[in-house]
Amino acid sequence: MLGLQIFLLLSCMCGFAVSKTHNFDWEIGYVTANPDGMHERRMIGINNQWPNPTIRVKQHDRIILNLHNGLPDRNASLHFHGLLQRGFNGEDGPEMVTQCPVGPGSTITYDFNVGGQTGTYWYHSHSGSQYGDGLRGMIIIEYADKKDEPYSYDEDVSLSVNDHYHLESPAIVKQFLSRFNPTGAEPIPQNSLFNETKNVTWNVKPDTTYLLRIVNMGLFVSQYLQIENHKFVIVEIDGVAVQPYEVDSIYITVGQRYAALVKTKSQSGTNYRFINALDVEMLDVVPEDLQLVSTNYLVYDEGASKPEHYPYYDFEKFTESLHGFNDFDLTPLSGEKLLPEPDITIEVNFSMEVLGDGVTYALFNDKSYVPPKVPILYTVLSSGELTTNPEIYGSNTNTFVLQGNETVELILNNHDPGKHAFHLHGHNFQVISRSPGTDDEDHPVEFDPSNDTMTDYPEYPMIRDTVEVNSNGYFVLRFKANNPGVWFFHCHVDWHLEQGLALVLVEAPEEIQAHQQHISANHVEVCKNVSVPIQGNAAANMDFLDLMGQNLQQPPLPEGFTAKGYIAMALCTLVAVYGIWSIYKYGIEDVSKDNSVEVIERLSRILDEHDGER
Incomplete structure (x- = not known):
């Protein structure tokens, strides 16, 4: 018996020996860069460098990352993104959901174990659309024992794709969330990037x-990837190993990841195009200078010429070479079967609506997500027996409370002509039904x-x-629901998250209270630095049923107003402004100084006479 105990102890020690702790000290700050070669701008780099580093660890390793905000x-x-953070919900990252914003000059420490996950992930800012300004990078989790990998290969290569904007995101958001954009049209990027550059x-x-390993780190547009005369064999999606699936091209939405095997030719003196193309169907308008199709190169022979650049703007010609790929057809290598009938069903209808300030917002069941005054996880920890009451989390956080180990079904009906990529924190999910798109908005x-085909x-x-x-x-x-925590579910088209397209799952809150119990001293200090309370309901009230003072969405449009009415009003406003400018430009501006004095004196006499009559 003693020998068995010694053996088990040594086995545990060996297990601990193979895992490592990785320490990162990162200061974020502005770095001048020119990613697409067409416009120099500030990007958010790490330790005065951009592009940002890749985090590469193994299963069960620990990450301690000190992030200092030098902005x-x-x-x-x-x-x-994609890490389940099992037992580490407070390290998940979205501000006002599981933590406070990290203010200028503050340092936050993220400390967690990656657990048994493997595959391709990424990190990014979860403060509005900030990652579009550069605060992003890849995470690779390798198998603890390479022999456990379900597929073989010779070399591992990482690839990120992005849409790219020349303006910084705060300036874009100011224009986007405006009554002068009454249709809610998404900002059009100026370019696409391939490993944070071009060509x-x-x-x-x-x-x-x-x-x-491929990650779409963009804010908005899905992309197509294709290598001429080569195949992709997909073996992993979003960190989940799948049955090998051969395709000619890959369609990847923002937030998604793919790992694919690419086998090169036995011998070749020819070089090939590696094309990435923006999904034009997602764009309301296509500027004449927007390069929809970008060409990179798979080079076998540096001495041989490269093929000509594919036509930048001929998206239709490019799509003729695509044979279609539906990720719904991919099956998990684990052989995991369809989960049983749900214990709870959450059904949300998504729509875009113009509210009382003339701005277009995104809504789930007529509610647009508005951040609370206390991070939702901290409300869980401070709410005692009321923690299972969804009302305490606010009228505009779209919060649903789940019990532990429930089978959850989430139905989303899209009442919008756009395509949207939705991401769930803390979980992988089964996609059990999905309809094709339709242009019939009515x-x-x-x-x-009750429909058997559905x-x-x-x-x-x-x-x-992440699924579209x-x-x-x-x-x-x-x-x-086997991962107690507060988990964000939101559109990863980040412009839509800015519009409020999100809901929150508070999963097994009593278990959260039992196991977490407190907030780390560092995270408390981060909140103190930005004057955000760490206790109370969504309104920061300690009477948890009193929501007076909570953050709410804008009121509805005044009765009789419609979105079309606001469009007409905006156009009329623009015409009026132009008219005033024209009067100034072609009238008052031409009046000489002497004449202007004479006009002013004459108006003064008229006003004096008028006052005398009164």
Whole structure:
């Protein structure tokens, strides 16, 4: 018996020996860069460098990351996208959900274990659309024992794609969330990036298998990827290993990740195009100078010429070469079956509406997400027996309370002509039903549980953490509530998150209270530095049922006003402003100084006479 105990002890010690602690000291600040070669601007770098570093660790490793906000004018935060943060909910990163904003000059420490996850992930700011200004990078989690990898390859290569804006995000948001943008049209990017630049050359060796890890770190637009005369064999989506699936091209939304095997030719003196293209269907307008199709190069022979750049603007010609790929067809390598019938069903209808200030907002069931005055996790920890009451989390946080180990079904009906990529923190989910898109805005397709074609669920559904809903369509997700915490579910088109397209899942709050119990001293200090309270309900009241003073969405439009009415009013306003300018330009501006004095004196006499008559 003693020998067995010694053996078990040594086994545990060996297990601890293989895991490592990785320490990172990062200061974020502005770095001047020219990512697309067309416009120099400030980007948010780390330790005075940009692009930002990749975090590469192994299963069960610990990360201790000290993030110092060296930005003089902005708050910051960091989210580890796709990491489940099991037991580490307070390290998840979205401000006013699980932590306070990190103010200028503050340092926050993220301390967590990555657990048993493997695969391709990324980190990014979760403070508005800030990651579009550069605060982003890749995370790779390797198998603790390489022999456990379910696929073989020779080399590991990372690739990020982005949409890119020349203006900084605060300036873009100011223009976007404005009564002068009554349709809510998303900001159009000025370019796309491929590994944070353009026209990249990837030197490859013949007869070699590469594992290509791909992340779309953009704010808005999905992208197509294609390598001429080569195939992708998809083996992982959002960190989840899948049955190998061969495709000619990959369609990747913002927030999604793919790992694909690329086998090079046995011998070749030819070089090939590696194309990334913006999904033009997502753009309300296409500026003449927007390069929809970008060309990079797979180079076998540096001495051989490269093929000509694919036509920048010929998206239709490019799509003719695509053979279609539906991620719904991907099945998990684990063989995980469809989860049982749900214990709780959450159904939300998504729409875009103009509210009383003339700005277009995104709403779930007529409610636009507005951050509370206390981070929601901190409300859980301070609310005692009321923690299971969803009302304490605010009227505009779209919060749902889940019990531990429930099977949850989330139905989303999209009443919008756009495509949207939705991401769930803290969970991977099964995608069990999804409709194709439709252009018929008057008749969006809603999920109907009594419709047999809509409920013909796959036996082994696709599993991931970021999924696209098609225009005027729906999807149905299922997952197990086995990770106590406060988890954000939101559109990863970050312009839509800015408009309020989010909800919150408070999962097993009593278990959160039992296991977390307190906030780290460092995180308390971060809150103190930005004067955000760490106790109370959504209104920061200690009487948890008193929501007086909470943050609320804008009131509805005045009766009789419509979105079209606001468009007309905006156009009329612009015409009026132009008219006033014209009067000044072609009238008053031409009046000489002497004449202007004479006019003023004459007006004064008229006013004096008028006063005398009164």
